[in-house]
Amino acid sequence: MSHFPSGCCINRMGPLFPKHQQLEAKMKTKVSLLLCIATLVPSVASLAESEHREITKWIASPTGSLIGSGYTSTYLTNIRAKTTERDDAKLRGAINMLDGLGMVEVRGFGLLPAAVAWQAETTIRKLVAEQAETGLSYGELLMAHTLASKSAHGFREVIAMRNAARSWGQVAEQLGVSTDVIVVRANAASNRIRVAEMRTHQRAQRDSSLQTTNPNLHHYYTLH
Numbered sequence: 001m002s003h004f005p006s007g008c009c010i011n012r013m014g015p016l017f018p019k020h021q022q023l024e025a026k027m028k029t030k031v032s033l034l035l036c037i038a039t040l041v042p043s044v045a046s047l048a049e050s051e052h053r054e055i056t057k058w059i060a061s062p063t064g065s066l067i068g069s070g071y072t073s074t075y076l077t078n079i080r081a082k083t084t085e086r087d088d089a090k091l092r093g094a095i096n097m098l099d100g101l102g103m104v105e106v107r108g109f110g111l112l113p114a115a116v117a118w119q120a121e122t123t124i125r126k127l128v129a130e131q132a133e134t135g136l137s138y139g140e141l142l143m144a145h146t147l148a149s150k151s152a153h154g155f156r157e158v159i160a161m162r163n164a165a166r167s168w169g170q171v172a173e174q175l176g177v178s179t180d181v182i183v184v185r186a187n188a189a190s191n192r193i194r195v196a197e198m199r200t201h202q203r204a205q206r207d208s209s210l211q212t213t214n215p216n217l218h219h220y221y222t223l224h
Contacts, residue, residue: 075114081095081139082140084140086169090183094182095139098187099112099138101115101193106200115192116139120142142182142185143182144159147168151177161175
């Protein structure tokens, strides 16, 4: 038996079950998860179609470079939480405030996925994929990741538990995690977005003022 850092192993004597049975078991597990998600977030497909469509922008190839032009995601999102109506006002407010920053644009891009990925301790790519799979808002994804990391449970386990519970708060109680941890992370992500927006706005004003008073910007950019 060979073990790997990820915790998986390979049995040199061959698989315990025939290949077709393994595939069937995997399919059943995936179907069960999708059913849980569908129950947790009703009409996920219709919500995604009617409320949110990925917003992209055209990026031109820089002059003289070998980098091609094309469309890229702006990460702007108007997806709102649909599963927090039974949670206490403090938790619900923090999540709604975070999701409400999804359309804040900084230099043409949204910062919500990046801010949530930072607090959820995961990658933006993985988070975006999870959002597309579950239909949950980024605030809800932050709750699931926080509960998973603080309880040593898997992300999918937490989603399944939420499906069987009446609220995220109840799941937190079952896992022995305080919802205050979620509130702190949500507020930290919200603050990061606001600070980035404010600094970008201040920088734009400063650059505009400098262009008016000094036509030669070389010295300015050398100092900053």
